[in-house]
Amino acid sequence: MKVVIIEDEKLAAESLQEMILKHRPGAEMAPVLPSVEEAVEWFQLNTLPDLIFCDIHLSDGISFEIFRQITIKCPIIFTTAYNQYAIQAFQVNSVDYLLKPVKEAELVKAIRKYEDLQKNNFQDEMENLKHMLQTADSSFNPSRKTRFMVKSGQSIKSVSSEDAAYFLAEEGVVFLITFDNGRFIINYTLEQLEEQLDPAIFFRANRQLLVHIKAVNQVKPYFKGRLQLQIAPNGPEDQVVSSSKASSFKQWLDM
Structure with missing residues (x-):
């Protein structure tokens, strides 16, 4: 399993890497991408990983901008300090949404969810989820930062x-x-x-x-x-x- 972490906080990225390798020691960790600009450049030059862990607020903007510029078809687990972007997250191939500081048990649960989706045709499951979200709340408006x-x-x-x-x-x-x-x-x-x-x-x-x-x-x-x-x-x-x-x-x- 090749994993990319998009995160601008060094300590948070290191903690995430340690937890992933603890529970999936065979995981291949790509270099941490700390900004929208660097992430876009990396995806333009490299093949897609199996799984992305992505913070939402990066040093140069909102990470959703990455997915507007680059077509990403692999699963994403978002990690963020607040929860107002949950629906947008699930509209860009997100399999889970973890609040910081990320708890180890929640991380393991998210990885297992990703692995289950892989077994059950990830793309079909995500298309169904996106349709459900759009139907349920087409007028979604994020709440304030808390x-x-x-x-x-x-x-x-x-x-x-x-x-x-x-x-x-x-x-x-x-x-x-x-x-x-x-x-x-x-x-x-x-x-x-x-x-x-x-x-x-x-x-x-x-x-x-x-x-x-x-x-x-x-x-x-x-x-x-x-x-x-x-x-x-x-x-x-x-x-x-x-x-x-x-x-x-x-x-x-x-x-």
């Missing part, structure tokens, strides 16, 4: 979006700051976060800041119709809402 997988020392942990006080962009790097003052690098732009998070809870104050409504401690009038914010915990100083956004910001805070 958690993030972040690196903490040598491990990976889950942080709920409810615990994120604000997201701060500094010199091309985006940090997630929690209400208990945790600080974690995440592989998202503020633009991506703005689209994925609940707009009733998070507001894009300026080019550097996306803030949780409960993290806004104080709002003061500033020059030329702008607003100056005091953010907790230990929020960066001189965070300003532009005059063009001031009105919508006040409405968001119900001021």
Whole structure:
């Protein structure tokens, strides 16, 4: 069995490889593909594997973009930190959908499911599943992002979006700051976060800041119709809402 892992978190990829080889020691592991661009290039130059493990959010975008550019007919097991893409996943040859951190028992169950499908004509089974999903929910609309997988020392942990006080962009790097003052690098732009998070809870104050409504401690009038914010915990100083956004910001805070 030849396996490809598409994953931009090194520790998550290594953990996945270890579990796969533990339970299927004869598996041939291809190089880990950390981005949409590298995955597309690899599939253009190599024959398809028997099975793909694929994260959904990669360093340069959503992994579904790979399958829009390349025809993939082999089975896929998606691994992701949140569950709003379940139906899209099953529409691109997915045999299972595992939430991070991936549990060993769930991984083994998914591999067995893949092996059973192989015995029972995978392509026919997938076509039937896709038809059922399209019939059941042709108007599917993903829910908002509810958690993030972040690196903490040598491990990976889950942080709920409810615990994120604000997201701060500094010199091309985006940090997630929690209400208990945790600080974690995440592989998202503020633009991506703005689209994925609940707009009733998070507001894009300026080019550097996306803030949780409960993290806004104080709002003061500033020059030329702008607003100056005091953010907790230990929020960066001189965070300003532009005059063009001031009105919508006040409405968001119900001021």
